[in-house]
Amino acid sequence: MLAIGLREMATGVGLLTRQHPTTFAWGRVAxxxxxxxxxxxxxxxxxxDKNRVGAATAAVLGVMVLDVIAGQKLSHSGNGVGAERRRQGGIKVKKSITINQPPEKAYSLWRNFENLPRFMAHLESVRVMDDRRSYWKAKAPLGATVEWTAEITEDLPNDLIEWRSTEDADVPNSGRVRFVPAPGGRGTEVHVELEYDPPGGVIGATIAKLFGEEPSQQVDGDLRRFKQVLEVGEVVHSDASVHRGLHPARPSAETPPLAPRYDGAPS
Structure with a gap:
């Protein structure tokens, strides 16, 4: 209890005395x-006493929601924190997967960004605005959402797509995906690189990891689903993902409508 009290005092002093207290706000969330x-x-x-512990848990959850809101507002305010985060450098993610389809099919599906929510679980929607710009909405920890406009910075058909968020993004980010013919005619190697600045910096990224929503964890699953959409035509769901609770293993009676069937051309 003494350690908890000292921690609260330290974050409180930081919030009250620092010109840019964003890190201390996210420290409270941690x-x-x-x-x-x-x-x-x-x-x-x-x-x-379960009743007392339950009441205390509810109180902490309420405080945590307020702390998250405060941390987000400080992260997005014009208090110099954005420049500080750029100096620290963003968090980088690199992943790859081999898909048994030619590069032109993989490129075609990815190039229409409105297809991305079919296999990217954290994306709620992507709306293409014109040939270069698109508007993205994604899920964040604790039921929050983040939004941004992205612009394509390089586009080499069947080879490379690069994009980055505009300056007003909730989470500044950039990405590139390369489509490389796999050795021996085994399809396509898809190489993805992402860089992003999580709200709250490293502390914010650590909190996201605790909720299983940190982007490096998401990309692994996204690429597996991308492979399934290209090779099978839909995302394949396990028995456990359809049936809840304990049950004998059995095929699912229905397939959840999480990924429309891919017909080889962008929608």
């Missing part, structure tokens, strides 16, 4: 996550 972990252990104990 502290809230640790508090929830402690309360979770307490709830599983037979020696605790």
């Amino acid at each position: 502290g809230d996550v640790m508090d929830l972990a402690v309360l979770g252990r307490a709830f599983r104990s037979d020696r605790t």
